[in-house]
Amino acid sequence: MSDTSSIERILKEEKINTWDIYVEEAEEYEIQLRNFDVEVTRGPIKNSGYAVRVIRPKRNKVVGIGIGTGSSLEAARIRKCLDTASVGADITHFPGYALPRPEKYPSVRIADPKIVSKAETVVKDKTEELLSLLKESKKVLPTFGKIRTYNVSTTIANSEGLQAEKKETFFYIELALKAEREGKLAEYWPMIPTRRAEDVHLDQLVPKWTRLAEDTLSAKVPKTEKTTVIFTPQTLSEILPDTVGFHSFGSSVYKGVSKFKRGEKIASDELTVYDEGVHDYALGSSPFDDEGVPQSKTLLIEDGIHKNFLYDAMYAAALDAYSTGNGLKLPAFSLAFTRVDSKYSLLPSTQPTNTAVKAGGMSLNEMIADTKEGIYVEQFSSLSSDSLTTSFGSEIRNAYLIEKGQLSTPLKGGQISGFVLDSQSGKADGLLSRVSGMTDEVQMAGRCIAPYMRFSGIQVAGR
């Protein structure tokens, strides 16, 4: 399937001159657990397909772009796909487009050699390790578990002579650990998507997850107040890419919906943020984006000042800029991890790669010790934020009260809310204008590379 020559031959026969082809082949293995037993063994789950985009100039910069998708390389199927793309190119309108030309790509590691060579074994081994650690602990019950690998091969070609290929891997683990005491129930429900299985250190994580589940048994609902809150890299990954990313898109500027202006102060002085598309083994890293443009590292916010916007090929053409390698095929649900095996059918749009926050100057222990009163939140129910308004709010699932510089009473229930960015220019009511500390160590979490961050004056609602 990775050979694009049969599609290119028919494009030539059909006299279609401006096009690109995206081919994807994916193979998945998975074990799902029910308590300590295997519920189902899945795999190989094989999916492959291609998308052809046909681009037609219209007036001024405006172009029509049509997409056709298929999973068969039979000539009749390819022709049907090209018909669909041609009709789309005739009837649609976009503000501009220039196909990327061949370029040298940066070197970035995105494949786990073990998953490439022995994916099924990786799944079995990791499952055994998990079950062994949990059986040893005897303190919590795994109610369910998912351990999964993906091998994905991608080829992009276009009528400008670009030919780009990559192989990448993904590892996914999700489970829920239940603690029970005197009729009370509590759980911790971690979900970790990574590139490599070895980045999930179960020997360290299982004891931590167990403690969180057990502590939540004695959790209280927080009181309603404004207080200091510490967010983990994982919780930050649920709000930063969708907000800082969205307002940094060239497409948002073009459509008049970005809050950012280059050179304006939008966050606390200590905050520096990059879109970092070439960080080894980060989830959003790749040598090239889904249009074949090299991914890069783009400074978005420096010392609280907005610096640069992100572009895909479309809005680079529309706004006379260069693509920053942010033309990505990402599904609407950013937390959903299931489309890595079938993203070929999506149209690329401007999206963040990895949102990276520059580290601060204290350890997590020092940050907690330095907090007189506040809340440390390990997990929210579902901390999504509204991209446009940047409003967020979520139920606290696993958290601790901080009293006199120490973690004290576990918390569950109630909610934390606010805006990620200032609700209006100069109002300084957004989370990013209330930064009061960052740790000196960053972690990869989802599509984020971030330290633990502390924010002051955050609204908590509860008792």
Next chain:
Amino acid sequence: MVNDSSSEQAKDVLTKALEVLGDDVEYADALYENVEGVSIRKDKAEERVSAPATLGGVVLRAFKSGQWREMSGGDFSEKNVKDMAEKLALFRPVSTSGIPVKLRELKPWKLDEEVCVRIRPSDVETEEKLANVRRLYNEAVSYDKRIVNTTVAYSDTTLERIFANTEGSLLRQSVPRISLFVMPIARESGKMDYESLSRGGTIGFELINELEEKTLRETVENSISLLNATSPPSGKFTVILDPGMTGTFAHESFGHGCEADQIVRKRSYLAAHFGKRLGFGGLSICDDGSLPGGNGSFLFDDEGIKSRKNYILKNGILTGFLHERYSASLMNTEPTGNGRRESFLRKLFVRMTNTYVEPGDYDLDEMIEDIDQGVMLVHPVSGMEDPLAGGMELKSKRGYVIENGKIGRVLSTLTLTENVLDFIASIEAVGKKDQFNMERGTCGKGHEDLVPVGDGGVYVKAKAVVGQG
């Protein structure tokens, strides 16, 4: 590939594959799917026309000694499906901690039907669909100059699923599904906000033709009204949920705890409450996969079980759980038609279909008139389940302060949290039938495995913690 096969050929391929599995497994089934359709998205700058997310393929599944093994792929050639079946026949389960469950045998049945709609989306040209999207866009942006952008998203799919199993069932269904989403973005003095309109279900293109101009205008007016919205108050209040929010509560907060796979996993706080009274006698919640036009409707589920209406809470009492075949076998009951997959690439789980609160006896005015200080939550954005511990989180796009029995100032983006059992116990009024409405939704099992669902009901009055969303 894939999808060249006619339906009869597909049935033949599946039947032959199951013959290969023969006596090597206790039970096996095969599901073929083919998806056709189009997605159109237009805003100020772009008009995107694209295909559905997945195109089609097959999944084979075998059961032995209490465990499942499954394989799937997009290649539906007879040779490939036969190869998959031969590999699946070699399935050797790993040892388990207890006595393996036997699947309860079911009587085989046959079906070959299409869910009928007035105007099949597949009979409408893409150009006509795009023309309608442009019309709605133009109408939305022309109402008020404060509308700086509007997104109109239309999509239709026709999902064909063919199911066969080793018990002899052979079923085919074709289910058309359509959705429309309009989001006008208002901006003034540096502040932006939006409301949106969402319609859809297992209905035809008539949905687009019959959308009234006043409905679109109201959505625009709601977007503009949110420019003057304030943040909601924080704390515990008497709340009124609109029918959409009620449906999200019924589905996310209560329904997920009634999924029997969570009971089997020992992950539902509701397991200990079966048969007990949780709410007042006027409160009933059901899940109905056979609801005509419902976004979560179908003829049979992905295990070949006919869709039907199931009560989970009846007259305030927890009366039932939702099942697939394994959980039903283990709990010695019947499967309820709730075994669903996102696609042939994803695992089957117990999933809800169309979940709603049945109508009661109260007028909306009656519910509001004695509230001194409260909040009304309107238009659901999302909800998150907590099946183990019974926490609850619902987000709404819009809300209103209620003061001295009257609806007051508008609020933007709210979050409601509470303990589900406390929330249900606090429900004191359920609205009348004329308020009944179903919303189109998408549900994940946790963070993934998205399936189309419908959520709805009537207005309800309860107590909960409210804050910004």
